[in-house]
Structure formats: C-alpha cells, structure tokens
Amino acid sequence: MIVLDVFEAIHGRRSIRAYKDEPVPDNVLKKILEAAIMAPSAGNLQPWEFVIIRDRERKERLAMAALGQMFIAEAPVVIVVGADKDRTSWRYGERGETLYCIQDTAAAIMNLMLAAYALGYGTCWIGAFHDDEVARIVGFPKNVRPVAIIPLGKPDEKPRAPPRMPLEKVVHLEKYGNRWKQ
Ligand SMILES: Cc1cc2nc3c(=O)[nH]c(=O)nc-3n(C[C@H](O)[C@H](O)[C@H](O)COP(=O)(O)O)c2cc1C
Numbered sequence: 001m002i003v004l005d006v007f008e009a010i011h012g013r014r015s016i017r018a019y020k021d022e023p024v025p026d027n028v029l030k031k032i033l034e035a036a037i038m039a040p041s042a043g044n045l046q047p048w049e050f051v052i053i054r055d056r057e058r059k060e061r062l063a064m065a066a067l068g069q070m071f072i073a074e075a076p077v078v079i080v081v082g083a084d085k086d087r088t089s090w091r092y093g094e095r096g097e098t099l100y101c102i103q104d105t106a107a108a109i110m111n112l113m114l115a116a117y118a119l120g121y122g123t124c125w126i127g128a129f130h131d132d133e134v135a136r137i138v139g140f141p142k143n144v145r146p147v148a149i150i151p152l153g154k155p156d157e158k159p160r161a162p163p164r165m166p167l168e169k170v171v172h173l174e175k176y177g178n179r180w181k182q
Helices: 006-012 026-036 056-065 085-118 131-138
Strands: 048-053 077-084 144-153
Touching: 006 085, 026 048, 026 085, 048 056, 048 085, 056 077, 056 131, 077 085, 077 131, 085 144, 131 144
Parallel strands: none
Antiparallel strands: 048 077, 077 144
C-alpha cells in the first residue's frame, strides 16, 4: 500500500513525455480509474467516459490527431477522456453542457494523474488535438466531447518543475486587484 502525502503528490507530479517500454497491469489501471471517478461532479452526474488504448496503430492515429505529438504513441497505454454532454445538460441546460461537464471531467483527469503518480506512473495532459478526429478514432458518439488524451507509463525522464506564477500575482484579497500580502 502506497502512502503518499497529498502535497507530495501535487508538487511531485510532472508532465511526462518519455516512457519505459513496460506494460501497465490491469490492476494499476483499475486503481487509477477508480480514483478518477471519485472526482466531484455537478449534481453527481459523472459525465466522464474513458477509453483505454493499447493498440499501436490506434495510438499512432491519436498522436497524429494530436498535431503529430508522436511521444503519445510511445506510451504503453493511452487513455482518452471524454465528457458526455447529454448526461449533464438534461438537468442543467446550456451551463451543464458547456461548463459543468467539462469541469467535472477535468477534475476526474486531475485525480487520474495524481493517482498514476502515486503508483509510480507518469502521465501528460494532452489538450491540443482535432476533436472530430479523436472522437472518430475512439468511436465517441456526437454527445461525447473528447477532453484530454492521457498517455500513461513508467517515466523515462525526470523533468524539472516548470515555474509557476507567484501567488502575489494570482491571489487577490476581497476584490480583484487588491494585493494579498503575507
Ligand atoms: C488543458 C491542458 C492542455 C495541455 N496540452 C498539452 C499538449 O497538447 N501537449 C503537451 O505536451 N502538454 C500539454 N499540457 C501539459 C502542460 O504543458 C504542462 O502541464 C505544463 O507545462 C506544466 O508542467 P507540469 O505538468 O509538469 O507541472 C497540457 C496541460 C493542460 C492542463
């Protein structure tokens, strides 16, 4: 059993773009996906959908659809995460379709990435891709919008943390523009 402080996971996770040639066992995938679906969602409607891809050719097609980011095809597993707009819009209308279902799915993706890190696996959130092509490759129906492509595998690199903007720049006190002094 892995015990990892939540702050250690948040600070230690990096986007990984090089993977070892080692398969990802099903029990690891299950644990990661179980963490993903524990994310909060509007009305607990859980609009997320996950497609697990191990097939080499399908991974290559996804990499091409992601503007030629070929490292995606080198990961032993790729997970395409989609948001089912219908699952949220029947209750929340346009706000459900354009905002909640994407927010819910993004929260699930973050859980997935942190869980993968806690188990010793690397991921990278891929957001640059042609929606229609990705949907076609994984067979999403019209109501499911692809939100992210997540390559997953044992890291074969140790990137440094890209810099973050300082808190003083992005945190405001009471109203936007009022500096938060610590
Ligand atoms: C919505 C979104 C889209 C992204 N799209 C890509 C992408 O298409 N290709 C890529 O290599 N990284 C992509 N990234 C990863 C970011 O480049 C990365 O998270 C950022 O540089 C911070 O690095 P870190 O994840 O190691 O902290 C994306 C991240 C997010 C959240």
